[in-house]
Amino acid sequence: MNIAEFKENLSTLNEIIYFDKGQYLREKTSKPIILNQIISQGEGLLESLKENDKYFLYGSLGNLYRINEQPQKAINCLTYCLNQAVVERNPTREIVSLIRLGEALKYDNNHKKALDHFNKALGMCEAHKIDEYLDFVLQHKGKCLMELAMLNEAEECFQKALILRKSKGNRSLIDSTEQAIELVKEMQR
Numbered sequence: 001m002n003i004a005e006f007k008e009n010l011s012t013l014n015e016i017i018y019f020d021k022g023q024y025l026r027e028k029t030s031k032p033i034i035l036n037q038i039i040s041q042g043e044g045l046l047e048s049l050k051e052n053d054k055y056f057l058y059g060s061l062g063n064l065y066r067i068n069e070q071p072q073k074a075i076n077c078l079t080y081c082l083n084q085a086v087v088e089r090n091p092t093r094e095i096v097s098l099i100r101l102g103e104a105l106k107y108d109n110n111h112k113k114a115l116d117h118f119n120k121a122l123g124m125c126e127a128h129k130i131d132e133y134l135d136f137v138l139q140h141k142g143k144c145l146m147e148l149a150m151l152n153e154a155e156e157c158f159q160k161a162l163i164l165r166k167s168k169g170n171r172s173l174i175d176s177t178e179q180a181i182e183l184v185k186e187m188q189r
Contacts, residue, residue, distance in 0.1 A: 001041050003053050009038050010060060017067060024147045025180055026107065027067045039064050055084050055093070062100055071108035078104050091128040095121045099136055106144050114144050135164035139177055146184050155184045 016031040029035045042061045049057060062077035078101040085093035102117035118141035125134045142157030158181045165173040 003045060006041055006045055021183060025143060025183060029067055035068055055081055059100060062104060066104045066107050071104050074104035091124055092130055095124050095130060095133050099140055103140055111144055111148050135161045142180060151184050151188050
């Protein structure tokens with residue numbers, strides 16, 4: 001297995017990952033055996049990779065561990081990514097890493113620290129004028145606020161994310177945000 005084959009396997013994950021409405025739209029898998037196989041493949045590649053591929057692989061593994069309900073492993077991988085981004089002085093990678101690490105922290109029930117990461121990512125988007133990830137920051141911050149029962153604040157994040165996502169025109173992102181708005185409105189009743 002090489003990194004190209006691993007990336008190809010990652011593309012099949014959309015078929016086995018879903019948003020669990022009963023768990024605040026957290027990502028879950030319908031096929032844990034397949035998810036574990038892909039994680040094992042990624043772990044097997046770690047030793048032989050160049051630094052740039054390691055960032056990608058640790059980021060991917062971090063997300064997979066989070067979905068696989070292994071938040072500590074996810075936090076370890078995604079902390080590596082964040083540290084790399086800081087060393088490289090790469091604000092785009094730092095924003096992405098902050099979002100991913102924030103999600104892992106949320107899955108580890110550390111909502112306050114997760115919000116700190118989302119807020120830092122928001123600040124970096126504004127400071128560096130990097131708009132391409134702003135909708136993701138708002139979406140994930142909103143979901144974290146929703147889990148904390150801060151429903152008005154969550155809805156505000158989702159509404160801002162929806163505007164950005166409609167301007168992007170990506171139907172799956174729009175659907176994801178509309179689903180979050182629908183859930184937060186149900187919770188407000």
